[in-house]
Amino acid sequence: KLSKIMVPYDGSEHARRALDYAKGLAAMAGADARVFIVHIMPSDMIDSKDLDDGGSLDGVPLGLVDREAYQGLVDKALARAKAKVAEGLADVVAEMGDAAVIDVVADPSAADAIVYYAKKNDIDLIVMGRRGLGALRGMLGSVSYGVLHGADAPVLTVK
Template identity: 45%
Template sequence: MKFSNILVPFDKSAHAVHALEIAKGLAEEDPAIQLHVVGIIFLSEMPPSLGLEANPYQSVPPLTVDPDLYKQLVEAALAREKEDMGAAIGTLLDGLPNPVQVLAVNAPSVVDGINDYAHDHGCDLIVMGSRGLGVLRGMLGSVSYGVLRSADVPVLIAKEAEKE
């Protein structure tokens, strides 16, 4: 099976960097293979209100957020994530003749974001690390397992070698 459009979900972890190295190796076989390195962040499109706690004993009334301001905040968060991804990737992809897209997207969940991106951009392979940096991983379950279970395309889980 030959792949032409590879998605690498990227959370800046060592496992994600390892997955990107594997995807780069696959892409080097054919300069027409396109790589999509995508960071998924989940911010709601527009919260009805933000209930902030000043301290554990006294609630602050919910704040209404201006929709335009919130959109700007989401766009700023995506831009910051893309910049942080670029720093984590460093020079790893330098010299690769393949087309590479590095971007951050907003999604309701990381698993949905990965699957939606793969579907919307015609990706035919997902290469991802076996573990990442997700704060809610323990509560929500493994993102890699969720993608493996629900993706419509092949998923390569890149397990990083044990360090001795």
Template identity: 30%
Template sequence: MFCEKVVLAYDGSDVAEQALEKTVAIAEANASIQISVLYAVELPQTPYVIGDVFEDMQKSMHEHGDKVLAEANEKLEGLPNQMDFTVVEGKAPRAILEHATDQDCDLIVIGSRGLTGVKELLGSTSHYVVHHSDVPVLVVR
């Protein structure tokens, strides 16, 4: 399989770190592979917003996403590959799939479990992505 663009679903968890390491190995094999690192912010859907609480929460969650992606950037900075780092709003499984489609990615790299740490082979996000993706998915344990 020839890979031109990889999307890495990254949330800063231990398993996401392992997925990042696999992405590095893939990128090291070919400097022309583009890497798109994605962090999804899922905002609560509530009809009750008091003052600026929602906007403050939204800003805080985006800032956290930016911080997580900055840490990923530090770990990837030695690679010559073209990279982008994106924070998106939405449920992580759908955000990952939409981003992969929008960016014409031909591989999704995702950890088997995210920050919830549920001890199953696949977490709900990776399970959804595997079953609904139009492109190959590399699940890292």
């Protein structure tokens, strides 16, 4: 069964090629196949624009704000990241229609978050780039390595 394909997306051309590959697989798999395009946002991506004076929320230093206020900031950052991903992928998403689902998750570890997301959502196949935005020209990025190591679902890496 190949009805739920996950593409971890970091905005790199590698991840974009993984998405194009997954799109082809989904088309072969049938009309009910879905491609979950998932970006993991590090929690430190919270934008200082959302803070009253660039470093605090209602005068309270960010490290000391309560959980609910902090969650509000995370939610704003997630919504902004999701809009950015959707904008960058407008062409594919328009082509794929309901078959494409964009999701953004806040987590300091992209690999752990991808493994957890796949498990939680019963993902049948993970399709990801062999490398990503990192500058090092190694053969396998650390996120791909971590997902290959940790995921129960099969993982396909795309060059």
